[in-house]
Amino acid sequence: MKIHFNNDAFTKSLIVAGFVYFIYSMMVSNQLAMYVNPRFFPLIQASILLLCILLVVQILQIFSHHKHHAACGCSHHNHTWVFIPFLIALFLAFAFSTTSLDAKIVDNKGLNTRLNLNNIPMLSTQSKQDSSAIDSSDYIALNETNFMNVITRMNNKREDYIGKQVEITGFVYREPTMKPSQIAIVRYALVCCSADAAPFGLLCENIDMYKFKANSWLTITGTIVVENYKGAEIPVIKVTSVEPVETPPQNQYVYPQN
Amino acid sequence: MNDYDSLANVSFYNLFSIFFSNIENFRMIFLGIVIEALPFILIGVFVSALINNFVSEDFIRRLLPKNKLAGIVSACFVGILFPICECGIVPITGRLIKKGLPVPTAIALMLAAPVINPVVAFSTASAFNGSWIIAGLRLSLAFIITILISLVIGRLFSNKHIATRATHSDTVDTIVEKDSEEKISIASKLSNTLVDSCNEFFDMGKYLLTGALLSTFVQTFVPYNSISSIGQDPLSSVIAMMAFAFGLSVCSTSDAFIASSFASTFTFGSILSFMVLGPMLDMKNMIMFFKVFSTRLIVTLVVLAVFFCGVTGIVMNYLLLGGIIL
Numbered sequence A: 001m002k003i004h005f006n007n008d009a010f011t012k013s014l015i016v017a018g019f020v021y022f023i024y025s026m027m028v029s030n031q032l033a034m035y036v037n038p039r040f041f042p043l044i045q046a047s048i049l050l051l052c053i054l055l056v057v058q059i060l061q062i063f064s065h066h067k068h069h070a071a072c073g074c075s076h077h078n079h080t081w082v083f084i085p086f087l088i089a090l091f092l093a094f095a096f097s098t099t100s101l102d103a104k105i106v107d108n109k110g111l112n113t114r115l116n117l118n119n120i121p122m123l124s125t126q127s128k129q130d131s132s133a134i135d136s137s138d139y140i141a142l143n144e145t146n147f148m149n150v151i152t153r154m155n156n157k158r159e160d161y162i163g164k165q166v167e168i169t170g171f172v173y174r175e176p177t178m179k180p181s182q183i184a185i186v187r188y189a190l191v192c193c194s195a196d197a198a199p200f201g202l203l204c205e206n207i208d209m210y211k212f213k214a215n216s217w218l219t220i221t222g223t224i225v226v227e228n229y230k231g232a233e234i235p236v237i238k239v240t241s242v243e244p245v246e247t248p249p250q251n252q253y254v255y256p257q258n
Numbered sequence B: 001m002n003d004y005d006s007l008a009n010v011s012f013y014n015l016f017s018i019f020f021s022n023i024e025n026f027r028m029i030f031l032g033i034v035i036e037a038l039p040f041i042l043i044g045v046f047v048s049a050l051i052n053n054f055v056s057e058d059f060i061r062r063l064l065p066k067n068k069l070a071g072i073v074s075a076c077f078v079g080i081l082f083p084i085c086e087c088g089i090v091p092i093t094g095r096l097i098k099k100g101l102p103v104p105t106a107i108a109l110m111l112a113a114p115v116i117n118p119v120v121a122f123s124t125a126s127a128f129n130g131s132w133i134i135a136g137l138r139l140s141l142a143f144i145i146t147i148l149i150s151l152v153i154g155r156l157f158s159n160k161h162i163a164t165r166a167t168h169s170d171t172v173d174t175i176v177e178k179d180s181e182e183k184i185s186i187a188s189k190l191s192n193t194l195v196d197s198c199n200e201f202f203d204m205g206k207y208l209l210t211g212a213l214l215s216t217f218v219q220t221f222v223p224y225n226s227i228s229s230i231g232q233d234p235l236s237s238v239i240a241m242m243a244f245a246f247g248l249s250v251c252s253t254s255d256a257f258i259a260s261s262f263a264s265t266f267t268f269g270s271i272l273s274f275m276v277l278g279p280m281l282d283m284k285n286m287i288m289f290f291k292v293f294s295t296r297l298i299v300t301l302v303v304l305a306v307f308f309c310g311v312t313g314i315v316m317n318y319l320l321l322g323g324i325i326l
Helices: A007-028 A038-063 A067-072 A080-095 A103-107 A132-136 A147-156 B012-054 B057-063 B068-076 B086-098 B103-112 B118-127 B132-156 B168-178 B186-221 B236-248 B255-260 B268-280 B283-292 B295-319 B321-325
Strands: A139-141 A165-173 A182-189 A198-205 A217-229 A232-244
Touching: A007 A038, A007 A080, A007 B012, A007 B186, A038 B012, A038 B186, A080 B012, A080 B186, A147 A182, A147 A198, A147 A232, A165 A198, A198 A217, B012 B086, B012 B186, B068 B103, B068 B132, B086 B103, B086 B186, B086 B283, B103 B132, B103 B295, B118 B132, B118 B255, B132 B268, B132 B295, B186 B236, B186 B283, B236 B255, B236 B268, B236 B283, B236 B295, B255 B268, B268 B295, B283 B295
Parallel strands: A139 A165, A198 A232
Antiparallel strands: A165 A182, A165 A217, A182 A198, A217 A232
């Protein structure tokens, strides 16, 4: 009896193993949140499990002459080109390191090239929910978890926020329509995965804002006023203090809907 | 002042550096789509393999309402019980057609399940700040359009052999079906299910990955603002947003958030067209269609979906409903 070695099943096993290894290593090194919103983590753990099942099945097929294969002759249907998309994916996964979608993509005419500050108020024209906890405090520090919430509400109930102290950390973004005294402090919000990352931020104003370079990370503190920008009333921070952030966080996203 | 200004003088070096500074972003977006789609495609593949081995054609025939329209309408609501996204539904649809589900009913299931489900209703409402009107409008328009498309396809493709693509797995089906249901033990059915899942994972996976590569390319190299200049035109805004939905290929649960960010710059009708067409048709799942359907059916489906979604958006714009609802 000759030993049967199924090349096709062998390649498939390697590919599945590659995917399992990549996703698992992203998970244990806490980098998965840079690809997808953490609310998907249970599903992704489930998919690692399912992939492991596929891996075992696939490895068993390397040496067994399964009747399924004998029946349809799958091996001759699977030409090598079939594996090319998988190999490209694995190459991209392992050849480069994980980064946040930072301001680079704003500069390089990529996704969301133009942060349209006018869009943000529209996102929230008719909010009915209130969160009195945030609305009632006079000092609001925006962080990873409340960022979207606060910005949405600030645009909804602009008047209620006038005069409040706000602290915000993010990267500097400039639109051509901004004055030299204006910058936007922006974070990318990840709704589902890095494909839908959308920039959210607040306009900040002070006479010396021109000296801060685009993409640099700042923590800005100031008081909220309402101003007209590109034909819409939006909340603006009148800056009182600026603190450069030396090392931006490894994970630069904020997550709505958690 | 910053690097952006220097892009004006395009030199070879600049193009080179644009490409390389984008490869990391390309990688992050691409792998984001893949990691997020993976659980759904795996579920789709396993369910499809289970159907293949455990559900008989007889069972489906008995389950189905006698009336054609009733079948289509009930298929529209399957998503309420099984909210499955657009990449998971394609393998299941293909399998059900092979198991004897009529093509129009299967098309209805495939088009409706990714939109008409609680997850999408909730995420749409929350993207538009708790506006259940917009969520309701999106779901009911998707419902109407799905029924229209299914009815037309039912007329044009009465024979399922014209509608589907013959693949090697057909031969597996017939072989499995030749043995009577009783003869195969549960254990071998389960092992067949696992082997089928493996094969289908690679079959569907190559289409999914190719689609993800293409849509990542669009996302990385085609700037959003290239379509924003026509945002207020009642006609071209609808066309632009539909093209955008097609190229973007984001999941139906998250596209509402993207749509809402266009609400101030684009017409209301175009936003609706984006949200109705996106889950039915995008680059990622259209490439997967080629595994299941004949080219003729795919072309018909694309034309019908674009036509109905486009007309809906344009009518909405001329009725100026946006002014009342937004």
